[in-house]
Amino acid sequence: MMLELHQLIQLIAIAECGTISAAAEQLHLSQPALSRSMQKLEEALQVPLFDRQKNKISLNQNGVLAVEQARRVVEQAQNMVEQVRAFERSQRTISIGSCAPAPLWELVSLVSRLYPTMAISSEMQEIQTLQTGLKSGEYQLIILPFAITEADFYCVAFEREQLYFSLPPAHPLSDAQSLSFRDLDGQIVLLLSQIGFWRDVCREKMPGTRTLVQERQEDFEELVQASALPFFVSDLAMKWSGKPENRMVIPISDPEATAVYYFLCKKEDKKKLSALIQQITTEEF
Amino acid sequence: MMLELHQLIQLIAIAECGTISAAAEQLHLSQPALSRSMQKLEEALQVPLFDRQKNKISLNQNGVLAVEQARRVVEQAQNMVEQVRAFERSQRTISIGSCAPAPLWELVSLVSRLYPTMAISSEMQEIQTLQTGLKSGEYQLIILPFAITEADFYCVAFEREQLYFSLPPAHPLSDAQSLSFRDLDGQIVLLLSQIGFWRDVCREKMPGTRTLVQERQEDFEELVQASALPFFVSDLAMKWSGKPENRMVIPISDPEATAVYYFLCKKEDKKKLSALIQQITTEEF
DNA sequence: CACAATTACGAGGGTCGTAAAAATG
DNA sequence: CATTTTTACGACCCTCGTAATTGTG
Numbered sequence: 001m002m003l004e005l006h007q008l009i010q011l012i013a014i015a016e017c018g019t020i021s022a023a024a025e026q027l028h029l030s031q032p033a034l035s036r037s038m039q040k041l042e043e044a045l046q047v048p049l050f051d052r053q054k055n056k057i058s059l060n061q062n063g064v065l066a067v068e069q070a071r072r073v074v075e076q077a078q079n080m081v082e083q084v085r086a087f088e089r090s091q092r093t094i095s096i097g098s099c100a101p102a103p104l105w106e107l108v109s110l111v112s113r114l115y116p117t118m119a120i121s122s123e124m125q126e127i128q129t130l131q132t133g134l135k136s137g138e139y140q141l142i143i144l145p146f147a148i149t150e151a152d153f154y155c156v157a158f159e160r161e162q163l164y165f166s167l168p169p170a171h172p173l174s175d176a177q178s179l180s181f182r183d184l185d186g187q188i189v190l191l192l193s194q195i196g197f198w199r200d201v202c203r204e205k206m207p208g209t210r211t212l213v214q215e216r217q218e219d220f221e222e223l224v225q226a227s228a229l230p231f232f233v234s235d236l237a238m239k240w241s242g243k244p245e246n247r248m249v250i251p252i253s254d255p256e257a258t259a260v261y262y263f264l265c266k267k268e269d270k271k272k273l274s275a276l277i278q279q280i281t282t283e284e285f
Numbered sequence: 286m287m288l289e290l291h292q293l294i295q296l297i298a299i300a301e302c303g304t305i306s307a308a309a310e311q312l313h314l315s316q317p318a319l320s321r322s323m324q325k326l327e328e329a330l331q332v333p334l335f336d337r338q339k340n341k342i343s344l345n346q347n348g349v350l351a352v353e354q355a356r357r358v359v360e361q362a363q364n365m366v367e368q369v370r371a372f373e374r375s376q377r378t379i380s381i382g383s384c385a386p387a388p389l390w391e392l393v394s395l396v397s398r399l400y401p402t403m404a405i406s407s408e409m410q411e412i413q414t415l416q417t418g419l420k421s422g423e424y425q426l427i428i429l430p431f432a433i434t435e436a437d438f439y440c441v442a443f444e445r446e447q448l449y450f451s452l453p454p455a456h457p458l459s460d461a462q463s464l465s466f467r468d469l470d471g472q473i474v475l476l477l478s479q480i481g482f483w484r485d486v487c488r489e490k491m492p493g494t495r496t497l498v499q500e501r502q503e504d505f506e507e508l509v510q511a512s513a514l515p516f517f518v519s520d521l522a523m524k525w526s527g528k529p530e531n532r533m534v535i536p537i538s539d540p541e542a543t544a545v546y547y548f549l550c551k552k553e554d555k556k557k558l559s560a561l562i563q564q565i566t567t568e569e570f
Numbered sequence: 571c572a573c574a575a576t577t578a579c580g581a582g583g584g585t586c587g588t589a590a591a592a593a594t595g
Numbered sequence: 596c597a598t599t600t601t602t603a604c605g606a607c608c609c610t611c612g613t614a615a616t617t618g619t620g
Contacts, residue, residue, distance in 0.1 A: 080354035
């Protein structure tokens with residue numbers, strides 16, 4: 001005779017339900033089946049767990065202890081299942097964290113082509129979170145707007161993004177060859193919420209600006225069409241989605257309007273990601 | 286599908302044996318049965334655990350993690366079995382510790398009459414060990430040669446033992462009415478090894494005496510018959526085993542030759558042992 | 571060719587559910 | 596009389612072992 005997990009789960013159910021009948025129902029099992037199963041458990045333990053009166057059954061002191069112990073065993077087993085599943089999942093997914101949306105467009109497409117069997121999970125996060133996440137293994141690779149030198153990290157330039165103002169033709173500054181953040185500071189500007197670290201740049205360089213932040217892409221598009229408000233575009237955004245219609249696109253001259261994205265991964269993962277790294281370092285962006 | 290303990294045990298066996306065949310043999314199982322069982326396990330976990338080459342099987346990374354986790358689960362389960370069994374055993378046994386053999390004769394017989402369903406385990410131990418053992422629950426009741434007052438303990442006098450010298454008639458002191466330890470100090474004395482704290486009394490009161498210590502009762506009896514050496518008896522010993530033949534029995538006058546044994550148990554156990562305590566406190570010894 | 575793993579298949583053991591019995595409030 | 600537990604019994608699922616297949620060193 002062998003102790004089995006399902007018996008422990010049943011024991012716990014009985015402890016929680018009070019009667020065998022109730023527990024059997026909860027377990028989608030017939031009453032007699034559960035009754036016999038508990039007899040088997042007592043047999044396996046070689047210890048009586050219940051006080052049996054013809055009509056009623058209740059845990060004796062052994063039973064109370066056994067339930068307590070069984071909870072630990074079952075918890076440990078559930079823990080095992082979770083851990084193994086999580087590990088397996090992590091084995092076949094590449095988690096990407098980025099400080100901005102644009103690099104993901106290129107990177108996700110690249111990764112999915114190079115590692116077609118892998119699942120890809122990508123998200124935007126605070127720069128600090130990205131770094132600790134890379135260290136902890138939450139991310140296999142991250143995109144930062146600057147290079148960092150850390151012993152465990154491999155770091156290489158990935159691509160460049162240039163920010164532009166998008167202005168309606170009627171806008172007083174729409175014929176400028178170039179503008180700075182200051183030129184539009186104080187005006188109302190349309191913004192998408194999911195723009196990562198650009199949000200911080202915006203706050204810093206245009207502190208007097210009221211921003212209309214749109215959560216949803218569609219709402220943003222709607223407002224772009226309907227309003228004459230300025231907003232931001234970038235070379236990468238236009239490469240992927242095209243130039244905004246009926247708009248003047250004017251480069252922003254501040255150095256902060258140009259981002260160079262760096263690709264980072266753990267050095268121990270360099271081998272696994274070698275195909276990707278090769279692609280990045282050789283490809284022309 | 287349900288994770289089961291026997292599958293985890295099998296997984297561990299495979300990890301330890303290296304091949305399914307070897308593990309199957311160790312588990313007294315056929316090779317195909319074990320092979321299928323592991324397929325079921327992978328199904329239950331929804332995670333592949335093995336690298337399968339037509340002819341060879343080996344744990345993959347998931348498998349290595351799973352084995353590690355499985356060990357914990359199985360260990361926890363074994364631990365559960367042990368704990369529950371130990372508890373059950375402790376429930377139906379009364380453990381008695383004594384500083385000397387004589388009180389056990391009466392006490393064990395008393396306990397076995399009063400609690401016929403209980404198993405009795407009795408042993409002699411150092412006084413210090415007895416006290417800590419009572420506190421830790423290793424003993425339900427102990428016998429000490431003195432009373433102690435401790436908050437958690439219930440303490441009551443149990444019985445009295447008076448020590449005698451047993452001398453051959455030809456011994457120079459054999460006609461004395463009474464003797465002290467000093468009177469025989471320096472002579473050779475026969476001793477049984479299992480006499481508990483009397484051994485300490487002996488060492489202290491007769492420091493110059495060489496003792497011939499016999500481990501086995503039969504050897505002791507043999508020497509008693511064959512030699513003319515003095516040895517000890519007590520009123521309780523004589524009550525249970527009779528007077529030694531062809532010997533003079535002479536009381537020892539030192540106060541240390543009289544022991545008053547005290548019965549101690551945890552106050553929380555007083556109720557369980559009430560029948561015994563009633564017997565002890567009312568009975569005349 | 572010995573050895574290892576998987577697949578196929580029939581036998582047997584074990585567990586299930588239904589039905590019945592016994593006991594209790 | 597409803598509720599709860601246990602026993603009895605037949606059905607069925609599941610796992611086992613044997614045998615056969617495939618592949619490897």
